Amino acid sequence: MLSSHSFLQNSPFLSTTRLLESKTRPFLSYNFRPSSFTICSSSVQSQKQDVVIVGAGIAGLATAVSLHRLGIESVVLEQAESLRTGGTSLTLFKNGWRVLDALGVGDYLRTQFLEIQGMAINTEDGRELRSFKFKEEDESQEVRAVERGILLETLANQLPPDAIRFSSKLAKIDKGGSGETLLKLTDGTQLSAKIVIGCDGIRSPIATWMGFPEPKYVGHCAFRGLAFYPDGQPFEPKVNYIYGRGVRAGYVPVSPTKVYWFVCFNSSTPGPKITDPSVLKKQTGELVKNWPLELLNIIDVTPDDTIIRTPLVDRWLWPTISPSASTGSVVLVGDAWHPMTPNLGQGACCALEDAVVLARKLASAIKSEPKSVENALKSYETERWPRIFPLTIRANLVGTLLQLDNPLVCSVRNNIVIPKVVRLGPILEHTNFECEPLS
Template sequence: MAAATSPSSFSFLRLHPLSSFPSSLRRCRRTISTSRCRAMAPIVASIDNTRKEEIVVVGAGIAGLATALSLHRLGVGSVVLEQGESLRAGGTSLTLFKNGWRVLDSIGVADELRAQFLQIQGLVMRADDGRELRSFVFEEVPGQEVRAVERRVLLETLASRLPPNTISFSSRLKSIIKERNQGSLLELEDGGRIRAKIVIGCDGVRSPVAKWMGFSEPKYVGHCAFRGLGIYPGGHPYKAKVNYIYGRGLRAGFVPVSPTKVYWFICFNGTSPGPRISDPAVLKQEALNLVRSWPMELLDVMQNTPDDSVIKTPLVDRWLWPGLTPSASSNGVVVVGDAWHPMTPNLGQGACCALEDSVVLAKKLAAAIEGGQDSVDAAMQDYSQERWARIFPLTARSSLVGSLLQWDNSLVCAFRNNIMVPKLVSLGPFLEHTNFECEMLEPVASR
């Protein structure tokens, strides 16, 4: 795949009124509206009814919206393609550590989110019989910040800061065709076509963009997870702490999200992910059956969880082996977040690393885009190399931690509960990977 574009082709295209578009393009598009939004990213229709875009972001998840917002704050417009009819309301909660909050500060949404979610003060580790093994307070690690954040709220907050019409809903990617000297041609399921100078794949674990670039399918690691969100309209009684509970081949945890909501998870071993179950009541009952004799606090949170908010997912990852795995970028196409480096949730770094990716890539692209295709390709390669050095060790470490915590041998579990956790675990080294600094992305006028 080779492509070249003159520097002048990266200047922004003239905006035509929608009334001048061919009728096939004047179809109804669902959009995000907000009084804080500014000008729409430039769009122009060519003679063959193919839209032309400077930058197309595929996927309106955390990585996609954070990347688009980072670019927007640096004065670079983009269009985000989302296959759904609206922002994804599914999922439960995710835990963001210090590095995630640094990025959210950088792109100007952290304070709005902080006002809605509790700051977690520490963590408690217990055995499945309720015995406390170890506890920590996060004050032991200077500068640490931990909050559980509802995924839906995070997505809505990021989207609300984008210009109107940035997100194109019901836009499912069908194929990518590399065109010499013209960038990439994106074909959509509804027949639409977009010619893009830069394509940023933020389309999740099963990313079509990553598959097109030659990445292998993510590998199932031998564990599945149930997740849910307990609801307490009158307020819950739990302290703002992460609670971990360890059993044999089975572990669980819960953490308050807000004064009325508590996130929980159960991770269990399985030779295969098993059949897909669509009945949420069945999923909830399966989860309860796994821990029916465990501490009552966990069972209480689960019982207070609406059936339709319980999900089950197989845990997967992809190790980015040097020399064996494709680069994150190739000729104007680049991948970000789970599309590039799906990792297990054992370190709570999936979303945090996606946020890191977004701000690093945006800064490099914004500095290079006026220099033409060669400059952009160099910036993408720089992003790939810089981020690989951080992502590969984290992916491996997360997988190793998960394997250790999922032990099912009784002697090994006794060693974990009586020696490893009480005497060997130290909070500072365990959270060292959350050290990440980035400058504030001060808003600039669109180019």
């Protein structure tokens, strides 16, 4: 592994904390659109950077922390004014926790979130179809629902001061001279980066620039929320799933006072964007109004500002057809590369895996010639693609099967497939991922 000292002494790259002397000159700045840019007159503060990460979500921060632990500093550009700590929670299985341990934050997070012991599957009228205990299926399994905001703050706290630059929205990306990449921001700043890592989410402008199509809507939308019980939530530490016809729901304790829930429903289109929380709560209640009272009570005690509605999308990375994950020294990580539906609980886990795999390969290559960096990025894609592509398809198929509304099919699912056929052990095999500490 590279120490910080050896990297700075031996690498042809400058430390990202060293900037060239700032200078001002006219240039064209751009407001980003998927395929066109609006030109306006401005001035630019030209800066040289070694590694620039676009996006301070889970993928971006995990990548920055991974590189930092390997002695490589980076600048993280985030378009928002602060960390986007809103939203609800996400479920992390053992592969996610192994990465968090490698990043040095696993034990800290464990103190705040309950370990989930198992799962139960019920029908909309309250009949239990099947229950599992995770440790009985896999002794090494670890499952916890984690608040997204706390995870982001924990990762951000591992980085040096000023490593994250807020209010830094990408306007344009372009190739510069000497193999560098030019990043133009909406505030007029221009950066010249030796390596650019796109962690800018599902609607990634960098992925668009690299030729990736927009993620495809899969025909389902989901309401999500985080219920709050100031005097303590009453539920056992297990995931509870409820399956209906074309609608399914679930809830899981996150901490002693919070419970995450979701309601997924079929919709031919993503529908209009709705931000009024009272409307979102009302629509959710109408979908499950005759379902178990326990679920309705959870939704009822959910603070309005935690309820969101999102269309579910994914992108299948077809071999030889889809663009490469890297172009020169620009590479994609997490949702920017492989958005997947949440049906396997692997979106965040895979983003964390991406981060450590990419960081290790860059750490081995960055002290060599620039071509070695490009080879490292290709090696990252070669290693990650065989894992990401099948998981994306599997998550899609699971969601499609669970969202079927045909009465006969649902009857077979509830009376034969789930009670007699499904085995949890093989389903969880995809959570096997070895991750050594980063140092």
